[in-house]
Amino acid sequence: MPFLELDTNLPAGRLPPALAQDLCVAAADILGKPAERVNVTVRSGLPMVLAGSADPCAQLLVSSIGVVGSAEQNQRHSARFFDVLTAQLGLGPERIVIRFYPLEPWQIGKNRTVVTFL
Numbered sequence: 001m002p003f004l005e006l007d008t009n010l011p012a013g014r015l016p017p018a019l020a021q022d023l024c025v026a027a028a029d030i031l032g033k034p035a036e037r038v039n040v041t042v043r044s045g046l047p048m049v050l051a052g053s054a055d056p057c058a059q060l061l062v063s064s065i066g067v068v069g070s071a072e073q074n075q076r077h078s079a080r081f082f083d084v085l086t087a088q089l090g091l092g093p094e095r096i097v098i099r100f101y102p103l104e105p106w107q108i109g110k111n112r113t114v115v116t117f118l
Contacts, residue, residue, distance in 0.1 A: 050097060
């Protein structure tokens with residue numbers, strides 16, 4: 001069950017209308033998970049500074065069970081997510097940062113329990 005959180009200082013009007021859905025589809029492909037299990041949040045217009053500059057930028061947080069737990073996995077994922085984000089947001093790769101967090105099934109609550117027991 002991947003979770004993507006995209007934060008950007010770009011105004012909502014500069015984002016593609018289907019950005020959240022496009023990220024969902026891309027994440028499903030990149031992470032090898034069904035789109036029905038991918039959760040995406042997009043927050044725009046935030047006060048942000050990246051590398052000392054308030055120029056347009058974005059941060060993507062990718063959390064998931066089992067697919068973001070090694071440098072080798074994340075190197076492959078990073079390249080593909082950067083391709084998506086630079087195309088969708090019109091930002092150079094130097095204005096984007098991605099953080100990967102591996103999750104355990106007991107850390108995700110769903111249907112009144114945790115994923116461990118589903």
